[in-house]
Amino acid sequence: MKKTNGKAIEFEHVDKxxxxxxxxxxxxxxxxxxxxxxxxxxxxxxxxxxxRCINGLEPYTSGQVKVFDSLDLNQQKGKxxxxxxxxxxxxxxxxxxxxxxxxxxxxxxSKQAAKDLxxxxxxxxxxxxxxxxxxxxxxxxxQQRVAIARSLCMMPRIMLFDEPTxxxxxxxxxxxxxxxxxxxxxxxxxxxxxxxxxxAKKVADRVVFMDEGEVIEIATPENLFNSPKHKRTKAFLxxxxxx
Amino acid sequence: xxxxxxxxxxxxxxxxxxxxLGIAWLxxxxxxxxxYSWQWQRIPDYIFFxxxxxxxxxxxxxxxxxxxxISALSLIATLLIGLITALxxxxxxxxxxxxxxxxxxxxxxxxxxxQIYLLYFxxxxxxxxxRFSTAILALAIFQGAYTAxxxxxxxxxxxxxxFEAAKSLGLSTYFTYKDVxxxxxxxRTLPPLTNEVVSLIKNSSIxxxxxxFDLTTEGRNIVAETAxxxxxxxxxxxxxxxxxxxxxxxxxxxxxxxxxxxxxx
Numbered sequence: 001m002k003k004t005n006g007k008a009i010e011f012e013h014v015d016k017x018x019x020x021x022x023x024x025x026x027x028x029x030x031x032x033x034x035x036x037x038x039x040x041x042x043x044x045x046x047x048x049x050x051x052r053c054i055n056g057l058e059p060y061t062s063g064q065v066k067v068f069d070s071l072d073l074n075q076q077k078g079k080x081x082x083x084x085x086x087x088x089x090x091x092x093x094x095x096x097x098x099x100x101x102x103x104x105x106x107x108x109x110s111k112q113a114a115k116d117l118x119x120x121x122x123x124x125x126x127x128x129x130x131x132x133x134x135x136x137x138x139x140x141x142x143q144q145r146v147a148i149a150r151s152l153c154m155m156p157r158i159m160l161f162d163e164p165t166x167x168x169x170x171x172x173x174x175x176x177x178x179x180x181x182x183x184x185x186x187x188x189x190x191x192x193x194x195x196x197x198x199x200a201k202k203v204a205d206r207v208v209f210m211d212e213g214e215v216i217e218i219a220t221p222e223n224l225f226n227s228p229k230h231k232r233t234k235a236f237l238x239x240x241x242x243x
Numbered sequence: 244x245x246x247x248x249x250x251x252x253x254x255x256x257x258x259x260x261x262x263x264l265g266i267a268w269l270x271x272x273x274x275x276x277x278x279y280s281w282q283w284q285r286i287p288d289y290i291f292f293x294x295x296x297x298x299x300x301x302x303x304x305x306x307x308x309x310x311x312x313i314s315a316l317s318l319i320a321t322l323l324i325g326l327i328t329a330l331x332x333x334x335x336x337x338x339x340x341x342x343x344x345x346x347x348x349x350x351x352x353x354x355x356x357x358q359i360y361l362l363y364f365x366x367x368x369x370x371x372x373x374r375f376s377t378a379i380l381a382l383a384i385f386q387g388a389y390t391a392x393x394x395x396x397x398x399x400x401x402x403x404x405x406f407e408a409a410k411s412l413g414l415s416t417y418f419t420y421k422d423v424x425x426x427x428x429x430x431r432t433l434p435p436l437t438n439e440v441v442s443l444i445k446n447s448s449i450x451x452x453x454x455x456f457d458l459t460t461e462g463r464n465i466v467a468e469t470a471x472x473x474x475x476x477x478x479x480x481x482x483x484x485x486x487x488x489x490x491x492x493x494x495x496x497x498x499x500x501x502x503x504x505x506x507x508x
Contacts, residue, residue, distance in 0.1 A: 057407050078413025088408035092426045101422055102412035147408075154412055 006033040007069065008158055008189045009054055014063035016049055016213075023049045024060065025213040031191060033157075036184045038200040038221070039193045041210035042236060047193040050210070051160045054191065055080040068157070078106055081151030085163040087143045089135035089150070095122070096131040099150050106154065114153075121149040125179050141172030145179055152183075159183065161192040195240060197225065209233045274473065282471050286478055289465055306461030307482055313378055313457060314444045320383030321443060325390030330420075332395050343391065350388035355449055358385055363453050378450040386443045393435045397428035430501045437494035441487045448483075458482060 009031040016024035023046045031037050039047045052058035053065050056073035064071060067080060090098050099118035103109045109117065122128040125145040127138075135143050144164055151159060161180065165173045177199050184190055184203040194200070200207050200221050207224045209217045209232075217230045228234045274281065289303045300308075331343035350358070359381045367377040401424055409419040429436075448459035456464075462479040466472045 055411055057410065078411075080411070082407075082411035084404060084408065086402075086404055088402070088404035090405065090408070090423050090427075092430065093422075101418075102414055105415070105418040105422065106413040150412070160411075 007031075008033045008035070008067070009191070010064075010066040011050075011053075012064050012066075014053060014065060015061045016046070016053065016058065017061045023213050024053070027063070027215060029208065029215060029218070031189065033189050034187050035205045036190045036203050037192070037206050037208060038204040039191065039208045039210060040195060040197075040200070040236075041216075044212075045210040046213040047210050048162050049213075051082075051162060051191050051193055054158070054160060055082055057082075078102065078154035079156055080158045080160060081154060081156035082160040082162065083144070083147050083151060083164045085166050087135070087140075087147045087167075089143055089147055091135050094132050094134055095127070095138070095146050098135070098146060099153050102150070103153050117153055118149070121152045122146075124152070124182075125149045139172060140168045141175045144168065144172075144176045148176075148179055148183075156188075158189045158191070161190065161194065163193050163195075165194065165196060197240070201225065209236065211236070270473075279473065281474065282469075283474055285469070285471065286474050289475070289478075302461045302465055303458065303478065303482065306456060306458035307486075309456055310444070310447050310458040311486075313375075313382065313447050313450060313455070314440075317379045317382040317386065317447070318440060318443060320379060321386040321390050321439070324383055324387030325394050326425075328387060328391035329394035329398055332391065333398050347388045347391055350385055355381075355385050355446060356452070359449060359452065374453055374455060378447075378453055378455050382443060382447060382450065385446065386439055389442075390436070390439050393432050393439065394428060396435075397432040398424070400431055401427055430498070433494060433498045433501065437491060440490060440494075444487055444490070445483065 007030055009029075011027045011029040014024055014027040015022065025046075027050060029050075039050065041047050049058055053060045054067060054073070065073065067073060073080075089095075090101070093101065096115065096118055099121065100111075100114040103114040103117055104111065107114075119128055119131065122131055125148055127142055127145050127149070130138060130142060130146075135146065138146065148159075148164075164180070165176050168176065173196070177196060180190070180192070180199065181203055192199070192204075204221050206218055207221050208215055209224065209228075209230070211232050217224060217228065217233045219229075224233065225237065228237060271281075289301045291298050291304065292301050293299075328343045328346060331339040332347075334340065359378075362372075362377050362381045362384075363374075366372075367374075372380065405423055405427070406419065409423045414423070447457060451457055451460040451463065454460070458479060462475050466475050469475070
């Protein structure tokens, strides 16, 4: 039950300037509902800026970004979940409270309903036995899974991942990727900025290669990794696949 | 074995006792040279007295209660003013930032006593405030400027990721501050905030110039009646000290309680 053919996200001629520095150059990209898109590219290429334009964390300078045909990104809040490199769990709240806060405040759920919802997603990321701990008491991998569950509690239609495994110790990367693969297989629309090429090959419908604020190449994982068309893509892949 | 543990304690106690005896001797000989006669036995009468089969609080306790009331009320106002000013200072509104900045600079660069006189003699009568409210307002406006800077430092110390996570979860600005940001700010700023509360209590003694019967005013009145300044001012100082030290202890306990569960180890 993948691909419902509705447009989830549309970038049209999007430019983003930070002062005199152009972070995004004429971005055109559209993502279908249920599609898994992986964005890769060297650091400073504008990957994070691109996905931060989708949920309004970064206002773009010109062009337009539509999410489910709406230009009002504020209206989409909570419908577009985001997972950050450094988790950004709320350190003063327990794991359970981290998950129930937004449903209680934004969805106005009852306490019991919010708790049930939270426990459901904690079970899904296999961390329900840690519900009463504080984030600082968990490992990095566990914290990132809590962060994913926290986003899911808002019933998002799109999930954005901004280098979700880059801050993790190597042995914890897979537990986070497993959760993401599961999510992808359930049909969630996902945009992932990541360097995990294994993950891209496994679930991505398309891989976007960016460099210096531009989308250089968009292709299926097989095509992009095995026969990249652009020389900048080749150079990048040679660098990250060298070992 | 026991002696090894007890020895340093005993030696410390001995040193303290010698020091205190030395100070007492110095004071006493000075007082005698001035012809001053100590009347410590009269002090308890100014704390509690017994009449008609009942204990009554005397002047010093009444004064302490007024000091506590003024301090507590102006503390609430201080925190409100400080928080609002800090939020204005970090806000997007240029007018808000200018207002907050001017308020802080104005208050921090003029003496408290002058501010109190201005409020008491000029603004208070103009807007029809009574003495007590004027005192609370004066203290809160003064202390609020310093507290605002503490809150601002606290706000700036919060990772922008916390704001972004809250925003991506669809939390409104109100709930972002109430549930996510301010609890963390409070925990981080508790030690400097305690300093502010302590200095608020100490500064409350300045309202005695407005004929408010706080601890300091009561002390001055008793001295005027009894001519025993040494005993009374020592007692007044001890009461202030007791108050502020217990407050510091409370804050240390609170900081521990607020932080140990969740602070990164």
